[in-house]
Amino acid sequence: MAASPHTLSSRLLTGCVWYLERRAMRDSPHKFMHLFRNVNKQWITFQHFTFLKRMYVTQLNRSLNQQVKPKPEPVASPFLEKTSSGQAKAEIYEMKPFSPSSLSLSGKPNEEEVIELESASIIEASVDVGKEIKDEKQWKEMKLRADDLPGILARLSKIKLTALVVSTTSAGFALAPGPFDWFCFLLTSVGTGLASCAANSINQFFEVPFDSNMNRTKNRPLVRGQISPLLAVSFATCCAVPGVALLTWGVNPLTGALGVLNIFLYTCCYTPLKRISIANTWVGAVVGAIPPVMGWTAATGSLDAGAFLLGGILYSWQFPHFNALSWGLREDYSRGGYCMMSVTHPALCRRVALRHCLALIGLCTAAPLLDVTTWTFPAISLPINLYISYLGFRFYADADRKSSRKLFFCSLWHLPLLLLLMLTCKQPPGGEGDKGEPQS
């Protein structure tokens, strides 16, 4: 403790020792000892420190440093942390069996053993110190930078999911009968987008310790401390209030009420229910079904049969999508205490997914009956509905990761395509024949 500490990367030190070992293997032992004695001069002072844990290492001779290329510091991540500490331990085990017999010197066998033991303990302590230094370097100041904020807020609000929600709302708006009001459409889209951002941010605020423990969610902004909880909640409020206000006073009160209901269902029902009962999946499906209904009510001002049909299509779509996704996350759900069908009722999980794939065929057939689309729609949507039903059946029968992934990825393109087909087959207002025909 008397000498002032110098800083050195532990990797440099460890790298030097490995280099020495390799050279000893290759060259004659005399050269090894010669090198070691040179290093030892620095290391005698260094040894004084190494037996006191968590002190900084001293700087080595430059001539040795030049012969070793230090590795760059790894990016902080739990996996890398675990891997590198594991590797360091493995290196210690490799070093220890280095027997004195390979150092066939003329005399002084004790010195060899002492040097070898010292080198092993130096390595251990240096690895410990190295881990400490690395650990300290991974601490980050929680200072928000203005250029980072848009990206952080995008991740906080789950911008891709929000975009999907807004597009389903837009589809609902476009499919509703009546003249297309661009201004109302814009207000609806912005209002729904803001409401979705708010709901997603609150959800992330509630789930920080759970998200930290799941691979899929461990890089979220609140988990990583890129944004403070205060800022996250403030952002959510700043999205929810104008969003709902826009929907209520800019569009109509019914749409505003549905927006509030959806935020409430998602943050106060679905989020806590995830850890209480498998019923959360059904509540979540309702949450996903409401946006196109909002689009419809924004255009028409009322909850018609067409609104329920659209809602029904989105509701049914949620099950193959989510159940297939959850099949690969069973370990994380179990450890995190999440009650999901894939863990507690696996057969039900697959059955429900298949059931709702088939329901999509029925709902698409009902669309022309409710004057939402022409009869072309059930015909042209049949291939993709049959395909997703086939994958749903494969998932039901095989119950493995491969079939679940295929079903999940199919659901990602199935929904946008289905909505597009619906739009092209929209039932024209009476008298304008060609408008709603599909473009071939």
Add this chain to the structure above:
Amino acid sequence: MAPGRTVRGTLVPPLCRAVTGRGRQLAPERGAECGEAAPSRVSRFCPPRKSCHDWIGPPDKYSNLRPVHFYIPEDESPSEQKLRELRQETQEWNQQFWANQNLTFRKEKEEFIHSRLQAKGLGLRAETGQKATLNAEEMADFYKEFLSKNFQKHMHYNRVFHVLIRSSVETGTSVILPSPSSWEKWPWRGCGAS
């Protein structure tokens, strides 16, 4: 088995606060300051003196939670102190729960794998020398069992966590609303259970 760290479920004692010092002016020794002001993990991290923000560390290898080293401003009001201490306690409580949860899960998973492999008549190592594992479908029984066995424990955690979140939001609101000008001063403070 707590992984070698002391869990303090009580508030930081006044003595430690004196040692820690407001604005780090009174901190005499690096070890004492960091040992008392830091969260209950063994890390001796100490932020630079001139920093006036919280610091967040790498994920803990047992709990996967990132510890936060809370900054104590010189002019910290009683409600701000209450909020900071609440966040500190929440952090420690979460650390204890999740470290225990993950260790228990890992241990029981290993036991399950061993028992299944023995039932199959297989050794713990495959012919290649690598550790033998079960596939996801075979592990499904374990996941279901673990979840149902620990259901009450998870419910208790959820209830306590809900109370902590509510307290944090209430305390945070009471800190922010009386003096909105103070919000600019420290954008990193406030309600939250992380």
